Amino acid sequence: MTGKIKNYFAGFAEAVRKGDRWTRSSLLLFGAGYIGRGQIIRGILVQLIQIGFIWFTFGFSAQYMMQLPTLGTVQREETFDPATLAKTVNDYDNSLLILLCGIIGIFFILAYILLFFQNTRRVYGLQKRAEAKEHINSFREDLHTLINEKFYLTLLSLPGLGVLLVNIFPILFMICVAFTNYDKRHQPPTYLFTWVGLENFKTLFTSSQTVTFGYAFIRILVWTMIWAFAATFTTFIGGILLAKFINDRRTRCQKLWRSLFVITIAIPQFVTLLLVGKMFGDYGIVNSICSKIGLTGFLKSIGLVGAGLSYIPFLSKPGWAHVMVILINIWVGVPFQMLSATGILMNIPNDQLEAARIDGASERQIFRKITMPYVLFITGPSLITAFIANINNFNVIYLLTSDYVSTNMKFANSNAKEPDLLITWLFNLTNNHSNFKMASVIGICVFLISAIGTLISFARLIKGNREEDFQ
């Protein structure tokens, strides 16, 4: 790796040392080296990029970058003139814009530096070709390579730009906010926020009578992990078993069953979850049935339902709510897994199954020794994705526990409640309490957990060519 970098800069140094006037003038005017070798259009395009960059930086982002250390100093002030009903506003700083445009500006500068090195090397390459009297591509030929040899570049450019815009910038921005005091008392554009260093991270691990983030964070993190595991595992097993039942030769009306389960996918999750949430509410239909048939009384007598309650707290007490959301999630999530499992089950090599049968293996043995390992191998990556998706499974938790009131003061003091996942907690903090700084800190934690989890498990899955195990 370091060797590569060394080589790269050695190439650059050589270009500067041995470059002719065109190559050297490219150090200042990026396009010169191309124009000098007859690549006029390419030269103009590269030159335009350079001009565009300078125009962007000095015309737009420089003023924000210079304010990055303070995130703005002039607070908004307005004066209203009652006689004319007109208003004057001072030239105020907007911390949010400064941070955002500052980050983009820095990013552009880094990209510019990279382009600078890359460009010099490339122009020097052209020089060497010209000296060796080799063919130099015309613009048309350049374009042609983009849809032939270098087609991958054409294909990757759009997703690459997308990743930059919707992933990298927001993540960088979020990470930065975690080090500021951006909360309900420091809201731009009217108020400024500024850097506070590691203050928020300290808060996240503090537990006192009033600051209970440390208390809530550990508990919510543990529950998030339990939830992600349970939700992934139950829907996965449920999906495979269901697919197995439906695909069994002895099952009648296979298509009907399959369509029935697919219908649950077709109904928007919002509708299902809100309805189910109401059904299992403290005064919902399930509760009135339970109290009529005496289930509520029975659960009370064995101590599962608190004495003070006249209903079963399906979604309103810790423990109950935790189990219920996992159960309800099975119902919502199994059809998806069933569909993908159906496809996989149909693709199990038949020769293996037949060989096993001839050897006298029972159906159960076949399922345990052949079907499951095969399915696990195929679905490994998607299981990891499902696990990560469940860590961030906002819908199920948020919609089902919107009426939940915690009785634990320590949760309440950090705006959390027991069945919250990190992601719903984060939503509550930003949306209802404008506590962006703490939400960013939690966001970073979620990001780290998801990223590290994904990397480790993918690395293990991909390691070696394990496909041979199943041949």
Place this chain on the structure above:
Amino acid sequence: MRKRILSLLLAGAMSVTMLAGCGGSGKASGKTEGNTAKEDPVQTLIKNTKDPVNLTLWCSETEAYQKVMKERVDAFEKQYPKVKFNITIGAESEANCKDDVLKDVEAAADVFVFPDDQLDGLVQAGALQSVDATYTYDPAKANTKETVEAASRDGKMYAYPMTASNGYFLYYNKNVLSDEDVKSWDTMLKKAGEQGKTVGMEVSGAWFLYGFFSGAGLEMKKGDEDKNTCNWNSTDGKYKGVDVAKAITEICKNKAMVNCVNEDAQAFALDGKMVADVNGTWASGAFKKAYGDGYAATKLPTFTVNGDQVQQGSFAGYKFVGVNAYSKNTGWAMLLSEFLTNEESQSAIAQATGEGPSNTKVAESDVVTKEPAIKALGEQAPYADLQRVGESYWEPAATLGQSLVEGNYKDPQKLLDDAVAGITQ
């Protein structure tokens, strides 16, 4: 200016100077300089308005509100025939108004209707244009003293009062419970229980829970720097915090008592099971339908603390019209707000929505005094407090309420201490 010189210098160093200086440092600077001539301000404004005036108004999504606001806006446009208006009315749930305005103040509506408890948050974020001057009538004089006080912060008015009925009181079915029965929780619950009926209140709702403690003389309000002060855990005084906590649990233990939210209460009332409920004007339609000719409303009942009968308190709530401080047409937005809250408009809104007006003259008119719900609010008014609450109140208080409802706490003093610590954090 310094920034630009610096950027020019830097750009020069980079040798490409041709375009560098042209990028304007694109920041909005105030340019609206008014005419200083001593004319009638409104006339001046009309004269200075050349382009069509674009305004957005956010108000409740209910049909009644949308309809009456449309009608009032049309009337407003007619008042200034020389000016061309494009006024858009957006449906915005009042409960979310603050959050949505603060999401992007610059993109939010010019004029919006919001409940008074959001005033502090909006002022804090600098989103409200203060009422520095008035032109068509004086809101500070036309409305009741309480509403004006609620619309002000540090002696400065920030919004135009529109309605004064965001409080809570007791709905009951007078065919089942008599006037005497609903005077105290004890008799009300006893009578309802004897007939197999129920009484509802969202005790675990922080907004409702407040009434018990304030009734017993304990305090919770916003102090300096938006921190709450709260003595609900007090161990001296006539009634201790623990006494009130026990009293609440005692009420909730009663078989006839149901702790439930508004929608559930309405459903129970329509079922015929719930014969009384602590609720607000927004539910009047449902209770009218549920109780029929037995429909009645009154002030909240008394409850027993240490053997005494104590009148339950409540929050009084108001709805305001606010002008966005970032509005591009501040002048017209202010005039529109004034128009929407003047006597005529308040009367129209009260008729259309059933909400009580804040204007003193309209409040005395027939339209209002005949409605039992608004009358009940008036009866409760002496025991109602202005809602000045820091944000850290809501979640700890809801948690306290839920614990008191369930009643399975061991040490009530510790429960209250923890709650107070959370509320005052």
